[in-house]
Amino acid sequence: MSINIDLILASFGGGVFAAALGVIGSFSLCGALILVGIAAAVTTGDNNILNLIAFGPYFGPHISYAGAVAAAAYAGRKQLIDGANILVPLNKLKRFDVLLIGGLFGVLGYLCNELLAVSGIQIDTIAFTVVISNVLVRLVFGKSGFLGRTPKEIKINPGxxxxxxxxxxxxxxxxxxxxxxxxxxxxxxxxxxxxxxxxxxxxxxxxxxxxxxxxxxxxxxxxxxxxxxxxxxxxxxxxxxxxxxxxxxxxxxxxxxxxxxxxxxxxxxxxxx
Structure with a gap:
């Protein structure tokens, strides 16, 4: 596993930026950059926008999405917002610590995905990294238990x-x-x-x-x-x-x-x- 310091620093920045935008805001931009990256790859043969921007430190879900989810959960723990709200842009909170959590989990996402990639595991490593990060966030910042609070009535049959x-x-x-x-x-x-x-x-x-x-x-x-x-x-x-x-x-x-x-x-x- 080779660690690239520039990618670590960029992942921190990507996590902070994603937290400011909010979960859905940042992920939607990931979608836009994927399409731009594909267009660039088709026209020029250069995959850098797709691989290193859309799926890299700027908007890669394992970095930006996971970082924004972590920042929202932390803000929820501090009773600033609903920690499960993935629509709110956290820029509105003007909190240094909230954005910092996004950056730290952005770095964690980069490192985790790199480790999974070199392991040879047959899985979508970006998605698996997001899951690992989300579970860790729930264990660290959540108060409602791993599966949430048990409701009075549980409906399993969707109809x-x-x-x-x-x-x-x-x-x-x-x-x-x-x-x-x-x-x-x-x-x-x-x-x-x-x-x-x-x-x-x-x-x-x-x-x-x-x-x-x-x-x-x-x-x-x-x-x-x-x-x-x-x-x-x-x-x-x-x-x-x-x-x-x-x-x-x-x-x-x-x-x-x-x-x-x-x-x-x-x-x-x-x-x-």
């Missing part, structure tokens, strides 16, 4: 209409993301589009689908089949919904359902497809 809706959405997005990957050769193109679309969350309820897009793209890339991509799109959306219900319904920090979904499904795809 037939919800299942049909989610399955259709997951399959359809899986198809189009798979098609985009096969057409361009770039797996994260659908992921970038879905991440950018999360800007709509500031306006209204909007589907979170980047885990669907990337899992479908991984599957289609491995098999050459849009149908297999669509099936994994269904699995990703349903699993993401389940994870969100289990970990975030009554909690004071945020564990990212899409990252956990990708961390579960990517090894299955990488090893068995």
């Amino acid at each position: 037939v209409q919800t299942l049909l809706f989610s399955s259709l959405l997951g399959f359809s997005l899986g198809l189009v993301s798979s098609f985009a990957t096969q057409l361009t050769g770039f797996v994260p193109i659908g992921y970038g589009i879905s991440a950018l679309s999360l800007l709509m969350l500031f306006h209204d309820e909007f589907p979170v689908t980047h885990h669907v897009a990337i899992c479908a793209a991984y599957a289609a890339k491995a098999t050459g089949s849009l149908i297999i991509g669509g099936i994994f799109g269904i699995l990703a959306l349903l699993l993401g919904n389940l994870v969100g219900s289990l970990f975030n319904k009554n909690s004071d920090t945020f564990i990212d359902p899409p990252a956990l979904t990708i961390a579960v499904l990517s090894p299955i795809i990488f090893i068995f497809l």
